[in-house]
Amino acid sequence: MISSIAELIADRIGTMPAGERRAAQTLVASYPMIGLKTVAEFSAAAGVSSPTILRFVSRLGFQNYPEFQSSLQDELAAQLQSPATRTLIAPSPGGGTAPPMLEATLDNMRETFKHLSDRQLADIAGRLADRRGKTFLIGGRFTDPLARYMAAHLAVIQSDVFHLAGQESMWRDRLIDMGKRDVLVIFDIRRYQESLARFAEKAHQRGVQIVLFTDQWLSPIARFARHVIAGRTAVPSAWDSSAALFVVAETLIGAVTRQLEAEGARRIREMEDLR
Amino acid sequence: MISSIAELIADRIGTMPAGERRAAQTLVASYPMIGLKTVAEFSAAAGVSSPTILRFVSRLGFQNYPEFQSSLQDELAAQLQSPATRTLIAPSPGGGTAPPMLEATLDNMRETFKHLSDRQLADIAGRLADRRGKTFLIGGRFTDPLARYMAAHLAVIQSDVFHLAGQESMWRDRLIDMGKRDVLVIFDIRRYQESLARFAEKAHQRGVQIVLFTDQWLSPIARFARHVIAGRTAVPSAWDSSAALFVVAETLIGAVTRQLEAEGARRIREMEDLR
DNA sequence: CAAAATACGTAACATACGGTACAGCGCTCC
DNA sequence: GGAGCGCTGTACCGTATGTTACGTATTTTG
Structure with missing residues (x-):
């Protein structure tokens, strides 16, 4: 079950080419703020070109950039409304080695x-x-x-x-x-x-x-x-x-x-x- | 000391005309998400026209709408990065250096x-x-x-x-x-x-x-x-x-x-x- | 080692977004 | 009751944004 974009990225980052992976890493590093800015700012922060950012969000399954941003905003809104949900480190049961x-x-x-x-x-x-x-x-x-x-x-x-x-x-x-x-x-x-x-x-x-x-x-x-x-x-x-x-x-x-x-x-x- | 936009609004909402006040109320109601969307969406949600939103933002002291949005984003980012800060409004009393x-x-x-x-x-x-x-x-x-x-x-x-x-x-x-x-x-x-x-x-x-x-x-x-x-x-x-x-x-x-x-x-x- | 496939960036494009001028309307105060 | 002021919305404009097409570089595969 994939419920957040962060998880989506973690799931697919392995299949991404270098440039898009850098975009993914940049987004995850200061999640989700950079995703709320413009494509130009995002691309500059990641050190790639604008089209790479667009290909990146496209690979995540979004039709266009605004749709991607809306999704991020919805996620943020849900997170803000229920502070309890911020139970850091999802107590993921399957847990690999890290947890x-x-x-x-x-x-x-x-x-x-x-x-x-x-x-x-x-x-x-x-x-x-x-x-x-x-x-x-x-x-x-x-x-x-x-x-x-x-x-x-x-x-x-x-x-x-x-x-x-x-x-x-x-x-x-x-x-x-x-x-x-x-x-x-x-x-x-x-x-x-x-x-x-x-x-x-x-x-x-x-x-x-x-x-x-x-x-x-x-x-x-x-x-x-x-x-x-x-x-x-x-x-x-x-x-x-x-x-x-x-x-x-x-x-x-x-x-x-x-x-x-x-x-x-x-x-x-x-x-x-x-x- | 005014540190957040929400406080800024509470401070000035009394001096605002009706239209702008509706904008303010709409923003506070689902703070701060609506402020991250476009002017058009904001105005629709508030039931006023776009220029009213822009005048509202201007009255808050921002030069333009993007500047207002950036400020909201910064605020959000700060909030997200220190989840502890929110609950620790009153930090443990005895608090030495370690805790x-x-x-x-x-x-x-x-x-x-x-x-x-x-x-x-x-x-x-x-x-x-x-x-x-x-x-x-x-x-x-x-x-x-x-x-x-x-x-x-x-x-x-x-x-x-x-x-x-x-x-x-x-x-x-x-x-x-x-x-x-x-x-x-x-x-x-x-x-x-x-x-x-x-x-x-x-x-x-x-x-x-x-x-x-x-x-x-x-x-x-x-x-x-x-x-x-x-x-x-x-x-x-x-x-x-x-x-x-x-x-x-x-x-x-x-x-x-x-x-x-x-x-x-x-x-x-x-x-x-x-x- | 050659050839194909893939990925990346440059540059041009269209759109939609923020911004502004202006006119209409209501409200208030003489 | 009339004149002035202020608020609001409509309509339009310039621009910055997302988007796309194409050529080049890089990697992968046979």
Whole structure:
């Protein structure tokens, strides 16, 4: 049963030539607003010519463009009248691979934040925003990208942010630069990496404040950590999900940014100038 | 403060002559759909003549009818994009920094997947699992970690997966290795990077299949992409959120893994042995 | 590798849309 | 009761819009 134009597009996008597919993607990307504008605007947004747009709506089964627009408007009207219908993500029963995966991920996030108090987040953000020391970030085999992501953002708003990459010997030697005013952010989920644990222990001995992102079973590093963020990772997949930790990371980035607003704004402006 | 056209009308309907008032009432009655139709339809519905509609629109402060329609559309678009905003007129009282951020992120994910059909995901997964060619991944300043994350997983279950890192000159030269059987996964959100666009164009010319992860405004690379994944990125923070794209990436990783189950399992076993 | 089929964009076309001038009508206020 | 003002609709105009035909480029197939 196809009830919306969006579904219609999803159903037929596979059979469309490149140009029309771009039209379809553009429409879906900001659905349905672009479809309400003129053919010229639509074609410009999609980067194709007007006739391609018309062929596109024709392939969807409409006689002409106005008829297509009317259909979109009717759909919109129905949607607006019953806000309840906006039950995002149609609980499509047949559901392929995506829905259960997404549902599990959303649940993970809710659970993760449920066990994470505002105060704890504020504490950590405060620690990261405290500019008397340096910030080091490192992750495991699959979580290192999260460390990179966080480092990329933090480095924009403050100095002395370092992502520890490369071979173990490389970052192990950076220990001498670390002291009790510094913060070490570690990402470590199953299967926990010994090398990280060794590193964390040594850093801890030097008085470094450790912020640990781990899963709900807690990496052994937790015993050395000052702050532990335990994210849910279970999803119906062969892999664990780091999405919840990713969102916590983004939240922290946002909080730190807010705290460093004044200084951060100046830094960003300077950076822009340097380009 | 007047923020919507509906309020504007309520504010001025008292000063309007009879005909225009009927126009106003008709518009408010089925707001805002009638305003998106033609002047003729509007006038017929209101039972007045076309010029009366135009005078009505003019009295609201618009230069012409299209400008009025655009304004209505913008309003609608804003309303559609943040379903939460409507119900959150009075946000949770205690509200620290986390909840709104989390809510927005969850909404982003739901919206992102809403516009992403199972079939499209399956298509992309199939392409990534097709082992006749190589897979290259690359990202922008803040999204490159996502490319790394995906590469780290894909590389475990199949060969010929390469993350393009380092200086532009480094990966630009890898173009010679790319052909029409290969897949290039690009992450590019605002502010879009020119270097990536150049790279994508050249890869496209070589017949490489491009899978693009971008935001809802679509990176210019979309014109070269065979598959476009448009994720929502808006959150109450100084930064855009890549969390939705991250979840899509994890979903794809899971789907590809499932498709390569047999081969992948063997590979993983071999890898374990190698340790 | 050749040939056919398909898809795409340019350019010309017709229509219908928004806009405007003008005349008729009703209303109000001397 | 008459004169003035203002609102409304009819009729017409210019134009921007949707539409179509055709030539070229690209891909697919034998």
